Amino acid sequence: MLEIKNLHVSVEGKEILSGLDLTVNAGEVHAIMGPNGTGKSTLASVIAGNDAYEVTSGEIIYQGKNLLDLSIEDRAREGFFLGFQYPVEIPGVSMTNFMRTAIDEIREYRGQKPLTAGEFLKYMKEKKELVEMHAKLNNRSVNQGFSGGEKKKNEIFQMAMLEPTLSFLDETDSGLDIDALRIVAKGVTALKSDKNATVVITHYQRLLDYIVPDFVHVMYDGKIVKTGDRALALELEEKGYDWIKEELEAKK
């Protein structure tokens, strides 16, 4: 589904990703871990199309298409979703209108008939229940006045609404208490199918108790340096990242 080959990315001349490779197939859950500042969030932003970053070489192939050729919105319409680490507050834009506009455009892109207002609201209600989103959204502005936990839940709610094929969740667990974490994880699990894939970027093993990954990757210095299964996450939790650094040093 997703194939990233030898990806190099820099911002203002400074290289942040330096030869990253990653393959994600349908039905899989991946976790990307690693110390701060190793480029995890940059990877997510670059896939989404954030033009603050410059791709200097390498390629990102998504469902046979060169993702780097597509606009931000077309990547989303092709089924890519980014759960933001810091969801943006947009005063004055209601959640309902935001989602309505998004779904209208995505359906149009895919050649589907637009939903009527009634169908849309029914759909929204179903998705809210699916992700246990109890907050009233109709008249609330996007993320404005939401607590940290609500913002993250709102990301999962949007993911449920847009039914993406590939989701990157950027530190969706940060700032969540254990109950919110459980709800977020439950939502992600509920949305999982053999047609889609999820990549979670996280600092902590904790989330992986709820979202069980098929693969765990460790990022260091702008590339993936180690890949394993869930046991790797547990090992990292226990021993930290130093042993990986030492391993890398030894290889040199």
Add this chain to the structure above:
Amino acid sequence: MSKANEIAINLKQNLLSKIETRIKVNADNEGAYLSKMRKKAMEEFDKLGFPTIKLESWRKTNLKTFLERDYNIEAINKPLNSKEADTTLMCESNKYDTDLYTQFNGQWMKGAEGVTTYENGTIVCPMSIAIIAFPDLIEAHLGKYATDSNNALTALNTADFSEGYFVYVPDNIEHNRSLQMVNLIDSKDGIFANMRNLVIVGKNSKLRMLHCDDSVSNNTSFINNITEISIADGAKLDFYKLQNKDNESAVISSTFVKQGADSNFASNTIILNGGLVKNDTKVILNGRGANTDVIGLYLMDGHQFVDNHVHITHAVSNCTSKQLFKGIVDEFARSVFNGHTLVAKDAQQTIAYQNNNNIQLTKTSKIDTNPFLEIYADDVKCSHGATVGQLDTAALFYIKQRGICERNAKMLLMLAFVGEVIDKIELPNLRASMAELVGKRLKGELSSCDQCSITCAEPDKPIQFEIDMSKV
């Protein structure tokens, strides 16, 4: 001397001789009070001449290119031909649910050409009739509020006006029909006109008005419009102004308001288009407990120019005022905001708030903002602020990541930005229509028929952004 300059000088001379003749001819009709006022104003205009950018209050607003055009100063007195009358009569029904009074190229349309007296005693009529029919009210109010004697355009208006609207609400009347006063210009004659309106709201009365400055085709015109408003103790006036003028039009629209104790004035000005638009709103809070809200919205592009000047005087204690203007300025357009709140020495316990927020969409557009407080009392709560910024790039990225195209992402943010002003419109019909007009304007879909606010055609496909929850 350049040809253009010569035209401007001739304009002044032609106006002066027109006024002089008219004063003589009308001396008997208009009464000594008005003749005297006109004569004095004519002398003032002669002395001052048209304002130039050398004057502080006109520093950013250059009338030069609009004055150096060929105008017909008599065109406004030309009776309508029947065909013209018919075009406007098409727009009999209007979606705002208001009582419509339309002035077309300066002439009143059918239904508005005489005196309308409501059962509750409220009167609406052309200014030309009011001068003769209601001399006591005219003498008590006309020229009493538009008193900025150093403003040449005020002087010119007083000296030259022949038409406009007159609205009178007696004491203790809640007038439940909203009045819509339309000043529509569609003429190849190069209309140059001074129009004068007077609104008197009696003690404890309530009135809602929608004032529209419109033009349909790209013909040169220059309209100098003054509205004097008296709001007596305990009275309330909602005054919405909608301006949708073409790029060749200049409109100077000044509003002078005097408020009594515990009175309320809510002014909401929405400027969709205009070659040169200048709105001066001057309010004097003259009785304790009075409140005034002067808010507005401007959306300019191309080479359009808008200047909003708000001057609020807190003359006595315990009054409140709020100014809020929001603007989106695109392409090569320019906007100017001057907010001035004056708190007199004894006006203690004043609460005054002033704000101007702008979104500058292009580097080639220009925004000037000048919020200003002048306070002589020591126990007041006053604040002022101004911002000029761009659309939030983080928000744009977030919206686009959800599959929304750049154009609609910007639209959502712009509609959200202006929503604060539109939401303050109390009439639900009007609020919905304004939201729709503003949406269309931002999408660049404001059709020529919509240019006229009394649009009679079926509205186009509704805008997709809002879901009407009541219809689900």
